[in-house]
Amino acid sequence: MGRSSVRGEGARERAPHASDHGWDDGQHEGDEPPDGAGRHKHRRGGGGGSGGEPPRRRRRILRWSATVLSVLILGTAGAGYLYYQHLNNNLETDDLNLGDHRAPEPTPNAAGQTPLNILLIGSDARDSKANQKLGGAKETFGGTPLADVQMLLHLSADRTNMSVVSMPRDTLVDIPKCTDPDDGKVYEASTQRTMTNQTLGRGGPGCTVATWEKLTNIHIDHFMEVDFSGVVSMADAIGGVPVCVDANIYSRDNEGHGSGLKLEEGTTYIKGEQALQWLRTRYGFDGGTDISRAKAQHMYMNSLVRELRDNANLSSPNKLRKLAETATSSLKVDEGLGSVKRLYDLSNELKKVSPERTTMTTMPFEYVGARVIPKPGDAEQLFRLVRDDVSLDGKGKKKPAKEKLSDDPAASDDQIAVQVQNGTRSDTEPPVSGRASTVTQLLTGKGFTKATADTTTALAEQKTVIRYPSAELEGDAQRVAKSLGLPLSSVEKSTDVSGVVLVVGADWREGNTYPKSAGKKDDKTPDSADALNGSDKKACMHVDPDFTWK
Secondary structure (H helix, E strand, O other): OOOOOOOOOOOOOOOOOOOOOOOOOOOOOOOOOOOOOOOOOOOOOOOOOEEEOOOOOOOOHHHHHHHHHHHHHHOOEEEEEEHOOOOOOHHEEEOOOOOOOOOOOOOOOOOOOOOEEEEEEEEEEOOHHHHHHHHHHHOOOOOOOOOOEEEEEEEEOOOOOOEEOOOOOOOOEEOEEEEEOOOEEOOOOOOEEEEHHHHHHHHHHHHHHHHHHHHHOOOEEEEEEHHHHHHHHHHHHOOOEEEEEEEOOOOOOOOOOOOOEEEEEEEEEHHHHHHHHHOOOEEEEEEEEEHHHHHHHHHHHHHHHHHHHHHHHHHHHHHHHHHHHHHHHHHHEHHHHHHHHHHHHHHHHOOOOOOOEEEEOOOEEEEOOOEEEEEEOOOHHHHHHHOOOOOOOOOOOOOOOOOOOOOOOOHHHHOOEEEEEEEOOOOOOOOOOOOHHHHHHHHHOOOOOOHHHHHHEEOEEOOOOOOOOOOHHHHHHHHHHHHHHOOHHHEOOOOOOEEEEEEEEOOOOOOOOHHHHHHOOOOOOOOOOOEEEOOOOOOOOOEHHOOOOO
């Protein structure tokens, strides 16, 4: 199903999404979108995102603040139901996943609960006068949108904790094939690593979701997308958000770079356009990088959530109504969230988590020139913690789950067909030559006479994994794992395979015995994820001395 508006009769198509780079502070690097990149055809006046600058890191939280804010607000505003149909008509929907791959759904816990994963997307579109005014250059109006802000919000199965993982917009990734739901146009998979912010122009937010699932193997349940003007309006609606700088700051240099943010040392309540400036500021915060900007955005989001919970101003029905109106007008969601009722239900789930159990992180990365790639080891560690529903704050660690044997009995070893692939390549080491053949011989010697080596591909897989396509082959896959001394946690269902496939990972580069240490799980959040707790009220941005004033 293609994009649609949930508005009733007389609904108009939204103006095309626009381009340029997102939640940045005015300097644009000029990254070229892919040829023929798509447009958002059903966005209403006021599209998606921000205007931006290039490399460096992580999360432009504005949309998220806006997004999460809107959701939380609807949860606290019973008055929103008075406008139920009106607010419903404000919402727009789009397809959730435009790729061919879906990450496996998580296994319910003992109480039958499952975690919830929501991808928050901020587009840098300039598709309305309001967004154009806030976002910058006229020549960017109507261009291809970029997903300049990407944050994955993970709500634990037991609803005791929440984690947010941001991906730097200039992260180089393999973008999968995506099909535009409106016109059926197929965007073939990228042939080389491409900046993740280009995913939005390849059919819509569903391609961004597909890219995240391909990279992380995390099942994503929903997405939300917000725009420039929405962030400004929402900050106004709640009366401002407190932020802190350790010196006077003016984000503007002699060449005109900067967001224009001007604040005095200490804590200031910011709202409206000043809030947008804070969230876009790179020049002026120590380091002048996307990393610094991401840190400022995390602080803003944490303050925002605290304000929603604690600020008495939100008891005003008029303010709540205004925020609900603004939020629904600014949001674009998947069909699973395409009504006020569903957003309301989601907000009730999110409200169960206290700021003390909320953790903001950034995907661990390393530089490749001016761009970044997921940091080997650390990035996968963070993704695994989210997949396994392990809290990132180190509290309430789950007892190791008892490995569950398949209900499907395995065939005899000599009847189990296994394809072995070499996944020992990493970003820092080349593949081990002949590794697939070596392990195939090992399996054959153990009685798996139908084991074959795939010598045509050298993959990159941090951990050795055995994949199977359907329930009737789960027992076979587990039997292969047991014979090699692999933990059952290394066996996973995947729609990317048609039979049992063993990928020998970088954790088993040599020898005929799987290393015992490789199967042990370390549930510590990597230091490189730069975790920030949601209850931290002392966080203060360090100002670059070159951007201060007296």
